[in-house]
Amino acid sequence: MARSGNQVATGYCTRSADADIIGTLMQVSFRVNGRKVEVEAPPMKRMLDVLREDLGLTGSKEGCGEGECGACSILLNGEVVDSCLIPACQCDGVDVITVEGLAQDGQLSLIQQTFWEEGAAQCGICTPGMLIAARSLLDLNPQPSREEIRTAIAGNLCRCTGYTKIIKAVELAAAMAKPHRAGS
Numbered sequence: 001m002a003r004s005g006n007q008v009a010t011g012y013c014t015r016s017a018d019a020d021i022i023g024t025l026m027q028v029s030f031r032v033n034g035r036k037v038e039v040e041a042p043p044m045k046r047m048l049d050v051l052r053e054d055l056g057l058t059g060s061k062e063g064c065g066e067g068e069c070g071a072c073s074i075l076l077n078g079e080v081v082d083s084c085l086i087p088a089c090q091c092d093g094v095d096v097i098t099v100e101g102l103a104q105d106g107q108l109s110l111i112q113q114t115f116w117e118e119g120a121a122q123c124g125i126c127t128p129g130m131l132i133a134a135r136s137l138l139d140l141n142p143q144p145s146r147e148e149i150r151t152a153i154a155g156n157l158c159r160c161t162g163y164t165k166i167i168k169a170v171e172l173a174a175a176m177a178k179p180h181r182a183g184s
């Protein structure tokens with residue numbers, strides 16, 4: 001699935017970036033997993049770091065830090081993005097879902113359950129991003145083909161599983177969700 005992180009990150013932060021250089025902090029308000037939050041951060045602080053350091057949401061992982069691996073994937077306004085490429089100054093008013101937002105009331109979401117059942121997580125570094133990509137896919141396309149699953153997770157690299165178990169987990173979630181929506 002195409003990622004928009006590069007487009008977002010290179011968009012319109014020039015004035016804020018100048019402020020960053022002289023150490024200015026800015027207030028950023030947004031929603032995370034349905035909760036309204038406000039943080040004070042340097043304008044170019046990465047969303048990945050805001051989540052992990054300012055908000056204690058350490059589920060999103062850093063793999064490459066360059067938009068290549070997808071370990072830091074989040075949903076931003078419903079779109080899968082690499083949070084290592086998103087500066088805080090572009091996040092005022094946005095709606096973010098992280099891997100912590102997938103479970104509800106202490107219950108794993110369906111896609112989390114099927115990852116567990118299929119053994120789709122090994123070292124776990126890629127897992128939060130994979131879950132976010134899978135959740136996005138199943139929200140948009142509840143009955144994806146295997147090829148559509150492969151495309152949806154193409155931006156997420158896994159060094160451990162060979163992808164087979166991950167794809168099986170997504171297929172199982174889709175099958176179990178019939179006729180309901182998966183991933184929720």
Ligand code: FES
Pocket residue numbers: 061062063064065066067068069070071072073082083084085
């Ligand atoms: S850590 Fe963000 S894409 Fe790799």
Ligand code: FES
Pocket residue numbers: 120121122123124125126127157158159160161
């Ligand atoms: S489970 Fe280790 S990188 Fe995917």
